[in-house]
Amino acid sequence: MLPYRAVPAPRTAALAGLAERLGFTSVWAAEVSGADAFAQLAAAAAATVSVELGTAIVPIGSRTPALLGMSANTLATLSGGRFALGIGVSSPRIMRSFHGLAPTRPLAAVGDALTILDDVLGGRRTFHSGEAFSSSGFTLTVPAARPPLLLAALGPGMRRLAGERADGVILNFVPASAAATLAAETAVAGRPFRRLALVRVALAEPGADRTPVTLRRGLASYLRVPPYARWFTSLGLGAVVERVTAQPDLDAMADALPEDVVRDLAVVGTARECARRLREFASTGLEPVIVPETAAGDVEAYERLITALAAHLAD
Numbered sequence: 216m217l218p219y220r221a222v223p224a225p226r227t228a229a230l231a232g233l234a235e236r237l238g239f240t241s242v243w244a245a246e247v248s249g250a251d252a253f254a255q256l257a258a259a260a261a262a263t264v265s266v267e268l269g270t271a272i273v274p275i276g277s278r279t280p281a282l283l284g285m286s287a288n289t290l291a292t293l294s295g296g297r298f299a300l301g302i303g304v305s306s307p308r309i310m311r312s313f314h315g316l317a318p319t320r321p322l323a324a325v326g327d328a329l330t331i332l333d334d335v336l337g338g339r340r341t342f343h344s345g346e347a348f349s350s351s352g353f354t355l356t357v358p359a360a361r362p363p364l365l366l367a368a369l370g371p372g373m374r375r376l377a378g379e380r381a382d383g384v385i386l387n388f389v390p391a392s393a394a395a396t397l398a399a400e401t402a403v404a405g406r407p408f409r410r411l412a413l414v415r416v417a418l419a420e421p422g423a424d425r426t427p428v429t430l431r432r433g434l435a436s437y438l439r440v441p442p443y444a445r446w447f448t449s450l451g452l453g454a455v456v457e458r459v460t461a462q463p464d465l466d467a468m469a470d471a472l473p474e475d476v477v478r479d480l481a482v483v484g485t486a487r488e489c490a491r492r493l494r495e496f497a498s499t500g501l502e503p504v505i506v507p508e509t510a511a512g513d514v515e516a517y518e519r520l521i522t523a524l525a526a527h528l529a530d
Contacts, residue, residue, distance in 0.1 A: 216243045216271065216413065216504055217255060221512035224250045224258060231259035233518060234266065237525035241267035243301070243504050247309060253286045260294040268298050271385055271413065271504055272367045274305035275328040276316050281353045283328070284335030291359040300336075301385050301411075302328065303367030306440050319347040322372055329364070329380050336361045365409065369446040374401055383409030385504075388437065390450060390479040391496060398500035412501045415481035416489050417508035418520055426477045428469060430508040434477060435459055435468035452476065481508070486520075490527035 217227045227250060231242045242259055246252040256268045268290065273283070287300040304310075304321045311318065327345030334341045334350075338358035341350040366377040367385040377384040384401050389412045401410045417430040437443040438459050447456050455476055462468040477483070482492045496503050505524070509516040 216506040218517055219245045219247060219249050222514055224255055226514050227255050228258035228262045232262040235263045238529060243269050243271040245271055246273060253290060256290055257293055268294050269301055271301040272303040275302050276310050277314050280328045280331035280348050281335055281350050284332050287362050288355055288359050291362040296360055299363040299365055301365040323347055332364060369442055378403045386412040388480050392479050394496055394499040394501055410501050411504050413506050414503040415506045415508050417483045419483050421485055426483050429510050430481055431469035431472055431477060432465055435465060435472055486523035487527045489524055
């Protein structure tokens with residue numbers, strides 16, 4: 216995963232090139248309030264030759280489905296067919312506060328978006344009037360080969376929708392202890408179906424008894440986001456969510472996270488240890504998308520992490 220906070224876009228394109236040279240097979244981009252994910256990946260397409268490029272994710276509400284289809288089609292062309300479109304509903308803070316959008320029913324909104332995107336990316340004329348999104352008469356003028364369409368999902372309803380209508384699912388915060396179970400639950404019979412999982416990776420000194428504060432703060436911040444609070448609760452971590460979110464500030468929340476929970480939700484250790492755990496995670500059937508946990512804007516630390524990790528993943 217490319218850094219999406221406090222890193223200028225030209226640096227992220229260079230990081231994509233570095234990732235390819237190090238032997239990574241895919242490069243993913245997200246967006247919140249930094250670089251536009253599609254623009255990032257367009258630059259990455261010019262800086263790379265063979266790696267897969269994908270969004271993980273872009274929200275369905277900040278662009279119309281037709282525009283999402285245009286952007287995906289453009290990147291599929293620019294990359295020579297190396298692009299995958301990962302979409303999701305995002306969070307209430309991003310959609311309502313940042314973008315000023317009215318709340319929608321997530322499953323209905325995603326269903327509308329998938330219907331329109333399926334027509335757009337398939338080169339067909341749109342004709343859909345939905346609860347959240349509508350499009351009529353739109354056709355791509357120069358359609359590329361259809362890129363894979365992946366859906367971010369936490370709850371069972373969204374995971375089921377992904378299995379029925381998308382080419383793959385993108386999971387987030389999958390505990391290592393539950394990876395095999397979730398891999399089995401998200402398997403789809405009879406057709407190719409990718410199961411990706413965003414996995415936070417943080418380097419730590421040998422024998423360190425405390426996970427890095429950057430990782431702990433990042434994880435704690437998600438516990439106060441309602442969809443993620445529900446997700447963690449469904450994993451049996453309801454008491455942890457209550458205890459952590461009762462703290463007065465983010466530092467206190469991070470400090471209140473149990474160490475065993477952090478280590479179950481993220482990969483922490485030396486580069487060799489992290490590589491081993493990532494291989495174990497992949498053996499469950501889930502495809503890990505590495506999210507390097509470094510301080511915002513610290514490109515050098517990001518480079519050190521992926522370089523050290525690549526050396527041991529190749530062992």
